[in-house]
Amino acid sequence: MGTVRLETEVLVVGGGAAGLRAALAAAEAGCRVLLLNKGPVARSGITLTAAGGMQAPLHPEDSCELFLADTLRCGYEIADKSLAWTLATEAAGEVREMERYGVKFVRDERGELALGRFPGQSQPRNIFVKGGGVGLAAALHAACKRQGNIRILDDFFVTGLLQAAPPDARTVAGVMGINLRSGEQTMIRARSVVLATGGCQQLWAVNDCPSDAVGDGLIHAYRAGAELVDMEMVLFYPSVIVWPPSLKGAFVHYEFLAEAILDGNVYDKDGQAVLPKPLPVRDQAMLLMHRAIEQGRSGEHGGLYWYVGDSAKGIDVVRKKLDLAQYNYLKAHGVDPATDKIEVAPGAHYLMGGISIDSNGETGIAGLFATPECAGNVDGANRLAGSGIAATQVFGARAGRAASRWASGNALLELDATSLAEETERIRCRLSSAGSATNRATAADLPLLRRRLQETVQLYAGVSRNQAGLDRLREEVGQVRLALQGKQVADRKSFNQALMDLLQLETLCEVAELVVGSALLREESRGHHYRSDFPQTRERWLCHTSVVRDGEKARFAAKPL
């Protein structure tokens, strides 16, 4: 592994909706931008899985104040108010920016943006990106390619941040990573870095995200000394498909079960409806489903049955509503969503917590910026439908602009030799040359360990948590980490997927420890964080949890709103 050197002004890590928006903002402010993505942009990442709903207060009777009030109420009052207000006031403006970049929205007969109303919205506030998350990523990707100042590197896996040499210690001066095409360990100096790496939903055995969602950026920021907030706040989407195996990870809309839409329900194995009408917000829906599953009312594969086949709306209405790529995908797998019962369970969908930021994406570490989904907490203990995409644009743009301001006022810094040597060695020690391996990971090791981690997290830090379970989980995570210690994979130049598997599993373990510690600290139930040993919401926990690295230990604390 040789070390290659690159330089840029603004470096963006992650090529989903947030990273692409940040790159556009920084480039339009006049900076040279390098965007790194561990897969191909617009063909990987969490954005692609988005159905395409985006909240913006465009209805004549809606307002920024109502948007904020809905966010705070449905987030159980622990959203960062200044972030939530920024989202409410700038989402509509970002819709116009998105159109300028070529993003298309669904329009009604009069040519106006079609507005839908999802649970928790006091006015219809959801507009819809044509082509969903794939359409969004493709349009922003094309806009980046038209921008002369943006260079994109696909298949570039960032392994860590690099610190500046004294006297600028605690300033981020670049990143280290692996060019997966060539296998070269690559050091990139940058004046500022924006993390836009998404969530860590792969930590849970049931999730609706692609394999990429391991929380890399969370751990890069954490290792660099940044504060993470509310890491226990993971949104569990009520209806993630658990069977058949080839459809695991896809989801069906629980929102479509509403009376006004398809008026279906989620049923237990005996055909009893599980959800009340009007449909509750996501956290309440997923808890009702979880309780039904706990009571032994689940089907053969541990799930409940999402069903719209007996809708009073009639089969034609159902078929028309479900004529979406997401549902045609199910048909290709032999499942007809209009008539079949689909086995679903609550699964990890979105990380509301994350790297603590202010409204400009500043992380408190000089030169380091971050944007949701890897940054938070914009939403609190629950997120309304449509806030995810809105946040990528509002905060992606702000982080990109702030990073460009920083880059304009600060020079490239020399890298700290220790930080550089440590990060280089951390990766090199995972590679064995043929024959020299002492603790070589065999084919079965990593998938088994990953599965074990995911299943334990699902069991003890899933929908229902308690102290004994979380303690047990902490031990399990420790054992997985122990099993990974000293593990090596073969040193292959081109597309070393096994090395990625190993490094990503290590990251997942580190994230798991932060989730466990935060979930243990918050001794109450609020939104998607349900503690069976503390089932009530408590006034004293009207605050964030926070975690900061203190040497090799994680320091957890309550943090006032």
Next chain:
Amino acid sequence: MEQASGKIHIKAYRFDPANPDQAGFQSYTVPTAEPLSVMALMAEIHALDETFACRTSTCFKGQCGSCLVRVNGRDALGCVTMVQPGETVTLEPHSKYRVVRDLVVDFSQPQEG
């Protein structure tokens, strides 16, 4: 023959630019009682043999094209191409793009011609 129906047999193209002369097909068997998409199948092969490279990201909608691959001689979306237990399938890189390794292609680099 009953046992064979609980398995999918794969002939997968292997290519490493470090050893281009050794390019060729390798046989794998994935045990499964249920039909699998080619996408899921590729992930299963990678779990059996960590040196086998494929893309694993997906949009769950058959839209993004992360899984573009050649199945039994035809270019296809791996995530919506189903294989039944008992079947044998040949997997090659998608014909339009330059191969990086095994079934991983470079989407920014269409093949010449």
